[in-house]
Amino acid sequence: MGIRESILLRVRIAFLLMSAFGLAVLGRIFYLQVMEGDYWAKKEKENGLEYRVIKANRGNILADDGTLLVTSLPFYKVAIDPMLATDNIFDTGVDSLGILLATIFKDKNAADLTKELRLARLEKRRYKLISKELIDYHTKKKIETFPIFREGFKGGGIFEKTEKRYKLFDELARRTLGFVTYDSTGEVRGKGLEYSFNKVLGGTDGQAIFQKIVGEQWKPVNDGSYIRPEDGIDIETTLNVDLQEKTEDALRKALLQHKAKFGTAILMEVETGEIKAMANLGRNEKGEYTENNNYALNLAEPGSTFKIFTMTALLEEADGELNLNDTVETGNGTYQFFENAVMTDPRKGGHGKINVQQVFERSSNIGISKLVFKYFRKEPQKFLDYMAKFGLMQATDFQLVGENKPYIKTLTDPTWSGATLPWMSVGYETKLTPLHTLMFCNALANKGKLMQPILVRRTLYANNTIDEFTPKILNKKICSDYTLEVMRKLMEGVVERGTANHIKGAPYKIAGKTGTAEKVENKEYTERHYTSFVGYFPSDKPKYSCIVVIDDPIEAGRYGGVVAAPVFREIADFAYKHYIEENVMELGEKVSDFPVVKSGNHQELRYLCNELGLFNLSYTKEDWVHGRLRGDTLKWVANPVKGATVPSVVGMSLRDAIFLLENKGLKVSFSGKGKVLTQSLAIGARLQKGQKIHLRLG
Secondary structure: OOHHHHHHHHHHHHHHHHHHHHHHHHHHHHHHHHHOHHHHHHHHHHOOEEEEEEOOOOOOEEOOOOOEEEEEEEEEEEEEOOOOOOHHHHHHHHHHHHHHHHHHOOOOOHHHHHHHHHHHHHOOOOOEEOOOOOEEHHHHHHHOOOOOHHHHHHHOEEEEEEEEEEEOOOOOOHHHHOEEEEOOOOOEEEEHHHHHOHHHHHOEOEEEEEEEEOOOEEEEOOOOOOEOOEOOOEEEEOOOHHHHHHHHHHHHHHHHHHOOOEEEEEEEEOOOOEEEEEEEEEEOOOOOEEOOOOHHHOOEOOHHHHHHHHHHHHHHHHOOOOOOOOEEEOOOOEEEEEOOEEEEOOOOOOOOEEEHHHHHHOOOHHHHHHHHHHHHOOOHHHHHHHHHHOOOOOOOOOOOOOOOOOEEOOOOOOOOOOOHHHHHHOOOOEEEOHHHHHHHHHHHHOOOOEEOOEOEEEEEEOOEEEEEOOOOEEEOOOOOHHHHHHHHHHHHHHHHOOOOHHHOOOOOOOEEEEEEEEEEEOOEEEEEEEEEEEEEEOOOOOOEEEEEEEEOOOOOOOOHHHHOHHHHHHHHHHHHHHHOOOOOOOEOEOOOOOOOOOEEEHHHHHHHHHHHOOOEEEOOOOOEEEEEEEOOEEEEEEOOOOOOEOOOOOOOEHHHHHHHHHHOOOEEEEEOOOEEEEEOOOOOOEOOOOOEEEEEEO
């Protein structure tokens, strides 16, 4: 064999050996990962290493003026590694530590805590949980000054951070603001804005390797594999705190008065479609009214508020031929369209012969249905086409998850009959959400412009806008200017002379329509009612539209005019006085005999007001408060200062502001004299110790 052949042979042998080795390695990898994968995964956990999620900080939810509605506050679980401290530090400090910890955690006494700490060190445990009770940031800073803990890392103190969502105004708009939870599979569930904007608010979680230690606890391993979480983004809503508070108060009073099942009230800004207040109150098992369901987005037969849709369609179809002085024979209160299809009016004995304006003002079912029969009987599709034009054939694509699409019968519906059109015209055999009805009424006030309701204006990070949600026009013109003017006249007449005359006499004009629908049970109509009132104000120069729905009132009235309309009037009076009249005084200006009072220490402000004989009410037990002036009463609401966020000091005295901010670790500068007008750091922004903040006084 020559040298050449010998070399080739050796190369071939080496190649075969390397190939065989490679195949063996691949085979072993396959065997370990596939055949024994579960076994080694179990071993990995037994060895205590695991990739674990690091939760991102969740974004805030803000009101229309930037006021915090919902934020996340840090809380901590306290533990200790009793082996890290030296014998001298541990022995001299453990008794005092037990006594001090017992003042924080009430579930254990000082002797028991001290005994547990000594035992944990004796057993050489690397992790000892002090208590399952969570503490806030201020308590954490306090514990860090305790014996052993004040040694820092050498003392072995462990603070495991978690965050809790905190609603700054307690139950205010609770259902609209919503919540999120996670099921056993990690799938997110929830309601309201928290759920609808979860991807924005939630941010992106990070990841790191953690090692399991004694007590089934985990600590991060700093090996460079850390993936930093991306914090959530804030959302700024259109909700106005004062209007929301008033809307809920007015609705709750009416629900209690009438012993109703539930109610909803929505206040919308006419020009933009912005929702300034959305209240949803239902009766719970204790008989209390809480925000337990979003009734504003639930479907129901609307009753006579649907007549604003019907009358608008009639005026458009008649094209000037339908005069408000034209008469309609409504008879003695019953009218038979077909066999087993008898329309009735609620008024005993009927209305007799009345004109078109009176038909609407008195909400005559017979009058409306006869007019619809006259103009649309031959071509009912035309009526449905108007309903589509008015936005009733689709959902509004509202910013809250869970909105229902209206149920409007079509000619292909198997339940369509000759009686469908007249019954639909007065609000039966159809289902709408209160939001849809309000959206259409708002268009009547907005020169025919149908606006998509909007609840979130923008998303922002560190006070910089990320995305902006501008008002969206769904239909530039739902009807002619002539029809709009006639509808305004008709709806004003409902308040002045018609079914809502209980609320007339306001210093501004209201245009609206009542609704009272009999509820269906077991496919039959009952004596239980779904009452409502929808309208806008001031009708000569509309600023707001509003709908109020109260379900199943059983005391002090059962019709929309006496149940729902007064709630509308109370909300409208408040909005008119505080947001429309030019001479409105904001809190902080001198109003009547009230001094300049805005924010500060709760106890001191209450003492001051009581000494001066000023009537004031507390809605919180927090140490720091904002004042809200309503008539001759000051209401104190929480001004939260806890957590690692920048608090609001606007309206405070310089003394209080400096005390509060410097205790948060901020460096304060100021200019001017008086109370704080503005602050350079955004309220609710993430706080960093040593940051500078400038206050402008005036």
